[in-house]
Amino acid sequence: MAVSIRANILLSTTISGLLFPYVTMAATSDAENAALRREIAAMHQEMIREIHRLQTRVDKYEHVANLHNRKIEHTSRTLTAAGPDDAQPRFREDPAPVERGPRSPGDSRIALPGGPAQSWSSFKAASAKDESVDIGGIKIGFPKGRPTIASDDKAYAFSIGLLAQEDFGGFMGVGQRGKESAGNFNKFTENARRMRIYMSWRYKDWVVNVTPDFGSNNSDGTVGLFEANLNYTGLHNTTLTIGYFQPRIEEENAERSGAFEFLERPTIVDLVRNIAGGVARFSIGGEHYEKRWLVSGYFTGQKFGDRTSDKTITDSQTGAVFRAAGRPYVSKNIDVHIGIGATVAFKVNQSGNGRTTAFKDNVEVSLGETQLLTSAALTNISQMWAAGPQFGFRYKKFLLKGEYYHIGVQHDNLAASINPPSIGFDGWYVAANYTLFGHGRGYNEKIAAFTAPGVEYDFDPAKGHWGALEISGRWSVTDLRTSGTTKMAGTVINTNGETGNQQTVWHGGLNWYPNQHIKVMLDYTHFSVSRYNGAKSTDANFSGRSGNAVVGRVQAAF
Incomplete structure (x- = not known):
């Protein structure tokens, strides 16, 4: 597809180069010549813009094809000052695949924000599967729908989760x-049963969890604390907790x-x-x-x-x-x-x-x-x-x-x-x-x-x-x-x-x-x-x- 697009662009450029001189020579007056030149210049600018758009699409399709056919090494990218005609900012061109199924039994479970704290190695392995944006050494992603900000090496991370239940x-x-x-x-009545905001800070295998609960009772209007603790996850399949x-x-x-x-x-x-x-x-x-x-x-x-x-x-x-x-x-x-x-x-x-x-x-x-x-x-x-x-x-x-x-x-x-x-x-x-x-x-x-x-x-x-x-x-x-x-x-x-x-x-x-x-x-x-x-x-x-x-x-x- 990329070859076909490039061939069409080349052919269009060649024909325009041959055709436009003859059109100019056919003009019968200076006024007509000036108008024709302006029209040609406008067409030329439009063609340049179209070539730029087509080239961007070619690069995008080639990048997506490479993702499917070979493993790509991800390198850190730094946000630099953009020019006046560049997008503000522009991080990546490839669209993230949206997972809608079929999912395996292990990957299909519902999101549960109250799960046990992950070890650093498990966190890195899990977040590597999710789409993220790199900004100056910071990764921003949404694993299991939870907004997460992490350093490039995943040593530092912060995430916010939610559990909202209305009865x-x-x-x-x-x-x-x-x-x-x-x-x-x-x-007939209602109750905001659980309204928890899960906040988690990480430094390698040390994890701090703080979760306020805006629905911590059998009737509306009670605000409380669900948890506030420090966890160490550096031992194999083990979580140590205080708080x-x-x-x-x-x-x-x-x-x-x-x-x-x-x-x-x-x-x-x-x-x-x-x-x-x-x-x-x-x-x-x-x-x-x-x-x-x-x-x-x-x-x-x-x-x-x-x-x-x-x-x-x-x-x-x-x-x-x-x-x-x-x-x-x-x-x-x-x-x-x-x-x-x-x-x-x-x-x-x-x-x-x-x-x-x-x-x-x-x-x-x-x-x-x-x-x-x-x-x-x-x-x-x-x-x-x-x-x-x-x-x-x-x-x-x-x-x-x-x-x-x-x-x-x-x-x-x-x-x-x-x-x-x-x-x-x-x-x-x-x-x-x-x-x-x-x-x-x-x-x-x-x-x-x-x-x-x-x-x-x-x-x-x-x-x-x-x-x-x-x-x-x-x-x-x-x-x-x-x-x-x-x-x-x-x-x-x-x-x-x-x-x-x-x-x-x-x-x-x-x-x-x-x-x-x-x-x-x-x-x-x-x-x-x-x-x-x-x-x-x-x-x-x-x-x-x-x-x-x-x-x-x-x-x-x-």
Whole structure:
């Protein structure tokens, strides 16, 4: 094609050179000659401009052809002062290829900004695959849609990511019984569930993460901190962390909130993770993974903001979390996951009310509704702990998984007349998932958890491409009825099951992924919460409640 264009240009130039003198000689007057000369000069200038445009196109096509036929060495380019007729500025001519499919299962996963920190070598390898612009030794690119600025050797880098989730929906059939209060169960409302701006600074294997969250609660208007930590990634497949962080011990929590099958985690997972972990928990520790296993452990302290929300705290919490997970069997169509997670609070925050806490949660829907599940107040706490197994099984596009946890609470023996029990609570969930179209959920060994489906082709109805769609179901039970007996001076105060209540939730949901950055969710929830013996007759859960909810979510992640 380049030869054909050059031949046409040459032929046009030759003909014009031969033709124009004869035209000039045919003129019959000086005025006509002058007009003809001006016309010829204008045509000549236009031809020069056309030749310049054609030459630019030839160079561009040759460059693109070279990219496909041979490996090109990329050299650093420096931005120099441009001339008055040059583009301002001009960095490269070749158009970047746009990846729309078909994508392999590994390359098709949705963008998850909350993943583990990459090592320097992994960062260089990953960013080398992405289109970037070089400006005076600085590379600007968009790996996985995340704006990233890096030095030419990738030693210095800064990136910004996003996770934005907007929930909308309401409750049905949550009627009050007797004189109990109606509670807060809106028929239709909205909530900015997560609005996180992920900011990351890198110097080689040292990475600093700071992530504010403008949707850090069950109702709009709460601004908080998701994380602020320093990480070292220079050891093989290992990340060491110090700062405000979310150490993860459950498979469900390890998936990251952008990849959940449902809007929220099962209640038992939420309760366990917040004993000594949870969002913005001060942590010192690390995790290491291999192809078939992962182990992690952290010493933890208080949460960010604890002493602001309760200014009477005089002795902060300390604790620890631990997780070990493995894949005993792996094949193309089958993945088997087993693991164990454990957490302990050596001591909880000492406040003006002593060392107290209470387990409570919503009905696994975050629209600002009244919390019905509660353990009642737990006072004089010596320590708390939880532990349990994890299991997951994938066959092609079908995934089945579940977890069970037991929570133990030990009271202080403050007086010889008190016989403090070790109170126990239990909870579990079972979830099933099937990907209708797109790549099915896969296993990520870096987090030892299953992650979201893959989008083989971006949504394009004209070409019969619809993204990815999955359907899920879940059953979860959390039992906070106390087990154990408290005695004072020989008198029984509380017996088994006398305080606290139990919650059962059934979920069904559809998740659609039009591309790797957008997710649309629709969940149906049916819940049943037993009565709470310690409640007043006017409380929302005095007689127990059941009801339904339909909630949607739109999510963007970069």
